[in-house]
Amino acid sequence: MAFSLALRQAINKALARTSAWKWFYVGIGVKRWLVVLLAGVTILSLGVAYLAVEMYREQTFPDFVYYLTLQFVPRALRALLFGALGAALVAVGLYKLNRALLAGVTTRPASLIENLNRKRMRKRDLKIVCLGGGTGMSTLLRGLKNYSDNLTAIITVADDGGSSGRLRQELGMLPPGDFRQCIAALADAEPLMARLLEYRFPNDTGLGGHAFGNLFIAAMAGVTGNSERALLESSRVLAVRGRILPSTLENVTLCADVRGTHEAQIARVAGESQIAKFGKPVERVYLEPENVPAYPDAVYALLHADLIILGPGSLYTSVLPNLLVERICQAVVEASARKLLVCNVATERGETDRYAVEDYLQALGAHCDG
Numbered sequence: 001m002a003f004s005l006a007l008r009q010a011i012n013k014a015l016a017r018t019s020a021w022k023w024f025y026v027g028i029g030v031k032r033w034l035v036v037l038l039a040g041v042t043i044l045s046l047g048v049a050y051l052a053v054e055m056y057r058e059q060t061f062p063d064f065v066y067y068l069t070l071q072f073v074p075r076a077l078r079a080l081l082f083g084a085l086g087a088a089l090v091a092v093g094l095y096k097l098n099r100a101l102l103a104g105v106t107t108r109p110a111s112l113i114e115n116l117n118r119k120r121m122r123k124r125d126l127k128i129v130c131l132g133g134g135t136g137m138s139t140l141l142r143g144l145k146n147y148s149d150n151l152t153a154i155i156t157v158a159d160d161g162g163s164s165g166r167l168r169q170e171l172g173m174l175p176p177g178d179f180r181q182c183i184a185a186l187a188d189a190e191p192l193m194a195r196l197l198e199y200r201f202p203n204d205t206g207l208g209g210h211a212f213g214n215l216f217i218a219a220m221a222g223v224t225g226n227s228e229r230a231l232l233e234s235s236r237v238l239a240v241r242g243r244i245l246p247s248t249l250e251n252v253t254l255c256a257d258v259r260g261t262h263e264a265q266i267a268r269v270a271g272e273s274q275i276a277k278f279g280k281p282v283e284r285v286y287l288e289p290e291n292v293p294a295y296p297d298a299v300y301a302l303l304h305a306d307l308i309i310l311g312p313g314s315l316y317t318s319v320l321p322n323l324l325v326e327r328i329c330q331a332v333v334e335a336s337a338r339k340l341l342v343c344n345v346a347t348e349r350g351e352t353d354r355y356a357v358e359d360y361l362q363a364l365g366a367h368c369d370g
Helices: 002-015 019-024 031-058 063-068 075-102 109-122 134-144 162-171 177-186 191-198 212-224 227-237 272-278 296-303 315-323 326-334 357-367
Strands: 128-132 151-155 243-246 253-259 266-270 282-288 307-310 338-341
Touching (some): 134 315, 151 177, 177 212, 177 243, 227 243, 272 315, 282 357, 315 357
Parallel strands (some): 151 243
């Protein structure tokens, strides 16, 4: 298996030196249809040849046909000349037809074979599922998309701050902020599109604080009728590599028990944005309501993954909220995939002060049995 893959990569590397030879990459599913086309042309030519011979024997042709068909040339050379001319015409016709058809599909026809090869080869890539949210998740996805197209990002839906919180409250939709960042990270579009999605309107305007991507997803939700469909269509329109899924479709609030001024004092904080502002050590986090159903596709992705990555991101407000959805937690535990925890390089005030890797693991164990 490993030798076969290495041989295939070596052949493809050799063919890549000339763009025309890229159509002969191993494993992209093009050569087999070229062979079928060649067989069809050969059989058709054979049929025409039989008909021509029959007509030649029974019909009398004008003198110019003698010169037009090069009958004064030896038969072997005549066959070679007509064969070469026919092959050249077929090649030119296919090339021009290919460019004409692609002109309405892509602005860069030359890149078609590269995209086709990438998609064919990456069907065999690892199935990677990432759980988290925020900037950490989008940064991770931006790197992973260079190695696999089988990516699934499962995003928390508890964000209630900033533009996402306003849209969530006013339109009753899933908070779009974390989804926007992941879409921008995975979009197979021009860099300008990613910048456009992340653009925030100035605070002194009516749309102050809103990111264009948030408004785009909100508008898509209005057009399609719900947030779930909006995410699917937004990903399709922006040619996202992989899938971006919510952990649940329910309207949930992230709550936390935090230490008060005194060591024994415990205060309850409601709202993801308020937990970070409180700035005190977090004892535990939980959702209200608690027993919310998980998004089915997210559970399926976890159970069939080859690798599950938790983090990076805010431990209590980005990573753990996904695991608080009971079926998501169970799927992570039951999955046969390797599990990888990516801890943050720096600690967060109030949430992970003086945390070591062991503290991250203890927090995960306390909130997700197994």
